[in-house]
Amino acid sequence: MVERVQRAHTKGQIDRAGEYLLPWWKDGGDVPKDGPKYYEIIQNWRSSHALPLHAFRVVLQGRAKRLDPKVLIAQRLKRFSSVMNKLAREETMQLSQMQDLGGCRAIVDTVEMVREIYDVYRTSDDHNEAPLFISSKRPRCFDYIQEPKPDGYRGIHIVGRYAARAEINEPWNGHRIEIQLRSKLQHAFATTVETVTTFTREPLKFGAGPESWQRFFALVGSALAIREGTPLVPGTPDNRSDLVRELREFTEHLDVHRRLRNWTNAIKQLPRKNVSQYKWLLLVLDLKTNEISVTGYAEKRQAARELEKIEKGPNAKSLDAVMVWVRSIYDLRDAYPNYYADTTDFVKALDVAMAS
Numbered sequence: 545m546v547e548r549v550q551r552a553h554t555k556g557q558i559d560r561a562g563e564y565l566l567p568w569w570k571d572g573g574d575v576p577k578d579g580p581k582y583y584e585i586i587q588n589w590r591s592s593h594a595l596p597l598h599a600f601r602v603v604l605q606g607r608a609k610r611l612d613p614k615v616l617i618a619q620r621l622k623r624f625s626s627v628m629n630k631l632a633r634e635e636t637m638q639l640s641q642m643q644d645l646g647g648c649r650a651i652v653d654t655v656e657m658v659r660e661i662y663d664v665y666r667t668s669d670d671h672n673e674a675p676l677f678i679s680s681k682r683p684r685c686f687d688y689i690q691e692p693k694p695d696g697y698r699g700i701h702i703v704g705r706y707a708a709r710a711e712i713n714e715p716w717n718g719h720r721i722e723i724q725l726r727s728k729l730q731h732a733f734a735t736t737v738e739t740v741t742t743f744t745r746e747p748l749k750f751g752a753g754p755e756s757w758q759r760f761f762a763l764v765g766s767a768l769a770i771r772e773g774t775p776l777v778p779g780t781p782d783n784r785s786d787l788v789r790e791l792r793e794f795t796e797h798l799d800v801h802r803r804l805r806n807w808t809n810a811i812k813q814l815p816r817k818n819v820s821q822y823k824w825l826l827l828v829l830d831l832k833t834n835e836i837s838v839t840g841y842a843e844k845r846q847a848a849r850e851l852e853k854i855e856k857g858p859n860a861k862s863l864d865a866v867m868v869w870v871r872s873i874y875d876l877r878d879a880y881p882n883y884y885a886d887t888t889d890f891v892k893a894l895d896v897a898m899a900s
Contacts, residue, residue: 547594550715553585555640561585562631562639569628583624590621590645596706596719597621597646604648604723611660612652616731619648633750643684643703644722655689655727655772662687662700662725683723689730692777695751695758696765697734700725729768732889736804737761739887743807743866760794767791767897784900792898800894804887806864810836826850829864 553561561582568576601619608615622630622645631637652658665683683704692698702723708714726734737749746753748761766780766787781787795801806829822840824847829836841847847867854865 593646
């Protein structure tokens with residue numbers, strides 16, 4: 545049953561709620577006096593996107609399945625933590641204007657299928673099929689395949705606005721929903737960026753973080769673009785031999801194969817029940833035995849102290865330790881349920897690229 549939560553506040557009130565909670569979110573500390581009230585405003589605004597999101601997802605599924613019967617479809621409402629993090633990153637962002645509070649995704653076999661679905665959204669005049677546009681306006685489209693992001697991300701994003709076909713649903717008119725279209729290779733790339741972001745606690749997903757990882761993903765993005773016959777990522781070598789040579793260097797320097805294998809195994813082996821009471825986890829992999837130990841901590845400082853002991857200890861070279869926020873692991877699982885944050889497809893694609 546689809547939630548039918550209506551927006552209960554004006555857009556001005558929604559924006560003020562985000563502005564009020566933002567300093568607390570950035571600096572931490574005690575919840576401000578009126579924090580719960582403003583939190584509820586944001587939660588109501590998030591939840592009010594459930595009905596439009598369902599409508600968009602149903603249409604996306606129908607359109608995609610005509611081209612790829614095995615298409616993977618997923619949908620999600622942006623989590624409160626993700627909403628606040630986006631407001632913190634983008635200083636001019638107004639909460640009422642955030643276009644991806646509700647999002648759905650189609651993962652199809654090939655980039656050609658992505659293009660065909662994209663063309664349907666760009667050219668279709670069949671407004672009887674779904675309540676996607678207001679006043680017959682076309683959706684906003686962002687083609688990151690034809691113009692890849694500098695961080696290597698490729699895919700297509702479409703932002704539409706809900707327009708009700710039935711009077712009872714008119715209160716939701718105007719809600720923005722984002723649609724993502726990706727090939728399996730593009731999705732394998734995005735899954736891996738999410739995984740590395742989670743385990744390094746670096747904002748690689750948002751085009752920031754260590755330069756070595758940024759360069760690695762930019763190079764991989766171009767390698768996958770060559771395979772799919774699409775434009776290269778800006779700033780990467782045009783010459784295929786130079787691209788492969790540099791990609792091999794960064795893959796070895798970052799120890800990509802071992803790290804991804806171990807992180808994926810850690811996610812798969814991590815129990816849900818025994819660690820849910822903790823906020824932070826210390827995952828320690830014994831490189832000699834490939835055994836993973838997981839210890840939970842209520843406080844970040846405790847986990848950080850133990851991590852420092854391991855990194856400075858006599859067995860540092862034989863142990864690979866990483867500190868992870870518990871919620872981020874489950875978010876990773878929830879965001880990528882079909883792939884379970886598995887980087888196997890990415891590693892296979894990487895090996896193909898480096899062998900060419």
